[in-house]
Amino acid sequence: MSEDEDDIPELIPIESDLSGEKVPVTIITGFLGAGKTTLVQNLLIQASKAGKKVAVIVNDYAGGSALESSLFSVVGEDGKKSGEEWLELNDGCICCSLKDASVAAIEKMVQRKGHFDYILLETTGLADPGPIASMFWLDDSLESCVYLDGIVTVIDAKFLPKHLEQQVNKSMIHSSDDQSECERQIAIADTLLLNKTDLVSEAQLDNCLDLIQSINGSAQIVHTVRSQIDIFELLGHKHYSTTDPPDQFLKPSSLHPNLSVSTLSLEWAPSKQFKRADFETFLSDLLWSKCLSDSVTGNAINILRLKGFIHFESEELCGLQAVNEMYEITVVKNSDTLQKLRSRSSIVIFIGHYLDRSILQSRLERCIV
Structure with a gap:
């Protein structure tokens, strides 16, 4: 399966009678080419087989345009598209836009299309997931129909050391103490998918684990090949609730x-x-x-x-x-x-x-x- 970041994930319509429940939102982030889109596609295939309805929002800043558009395609049981719809989030990249406007647009999509079991928000490789996560933290009085379930960061095992080394060199040249996008994406994650593990040696894999755990020692780390992971292992864990023990x-x-x-x-x-x-x-x-x-x-x-x-x-x-x-x-x-x-x-x-x-x-x- 291609790791192309330009592929557009799709919606899978499945009947659901859970309209009264809030919809969990999982943010999927990771550096360019790490395998985010492949992960989303794999999850959609599994969702279809499990009878789950999933919405995918693709957040990809388009060449400096002031309009951020995310394409939603409706796919039937035969795998064929039955229609398309655009969800427009104004003011450019979602992590730069008005938080309430972005969430409101997602809520309207949910109301228009009916209840979903999961919402996946795939970010651009350069996005800082922090502000995106923050915009889903809403007061209960606002009665939002969505909530933040967790943040998943996909990591390229082959190129992680190179990405981090490049940022260190850049910081030294420019006398900058700012952390890189790659570090931020690892730091904020609840689950880290160390992808493409089949392309590195055991020693290289151990080095990646050392780097990852030095940045974020509290996240779950899952080794994957071609972004393959069971959908129920990844989604629906309510990482921001108080039901999970600190273990x-x-x-x-x-x-x-x-x-x-x-x-x-x-x-x-x-x-x-x-x-x-x-x-x-x-x-x-x-x-x-x-x-x-x-x-x-x-x-x-x-x-x-x-x-x-x-x-x-x-x-x-x-x-x-x-x-x-x-x-x-x-x-x-x-x-x-x-x-x-x-x-x-x-x-x-x-x-x-x-x-x-x-x-x-x-x-x-x-x-x-």
Whole structure:
């Protein structure tokens, strides 16, 4: 199957009576040629066989045009197209456009076409998935019919070291501390598909894993060939809910001296309870004011992703999720999750730039009762 990024995925119409349920949105990102479109095509084939209705939004910035258009094709059971429709998202690339307008356009598509089981949003290879993810974090009062299910990043095992090395060299030449698009896409992901593993040696594969885990030590890593993965292994896991225990993202991570993005985890015993107001002040300083700095370089700590579970003094156990400047604290209500986590430590996992363990730990410990 071709890895061509210009192929347009399609809609598969299947009867559904779940119109009252919210539709999960999975963002599929990855560097150019990694196999995103092949992944989407594979998922559509599986969805058809499983009787699932899937919408695909292709986000590809078209030559500087002010109009972003995503093509939806309706495919019947015989595999033939029965009609086409364009969903227009104004103001260029979706990650640069008005967030409410983009979500509203997707909601109208859902209302017009009927309920979907999944929505896949395939981004351009140069897109930063952070702002795209943030626009799906909506207040419950807005009664959106969609929600963010997770972020999947497809990685080319053969060319990952080259992509990262090129960015390091570019940063050195231009004296830039900014992380590359490739690093951002890895850092924010919930699931990392290490694709084209058949094209590299075992030593090269181990090197890729070391690079990936040094950037994001909390994501699930799946090895794939030609972007083949079971649809139910990838979709519908509600990565941004509080129903998943931390075991799912607690993994050891290593630091790589040549990469600007890393993972840091901090833990406190269950007996250490946090003051909610002080904790939110910490988040405000970290994510909004950016007034916490690395003690070695003096650069502001820059957070791409934040997640964890916190024991607060006057509340039940709470789940924490953040992408860029957006964060959410939610009381854990799932009984199975509560049973698993009551005796577990509070944990906060940071993924970002200039993570200073001593600074972050000392600030958080000031929030303890």
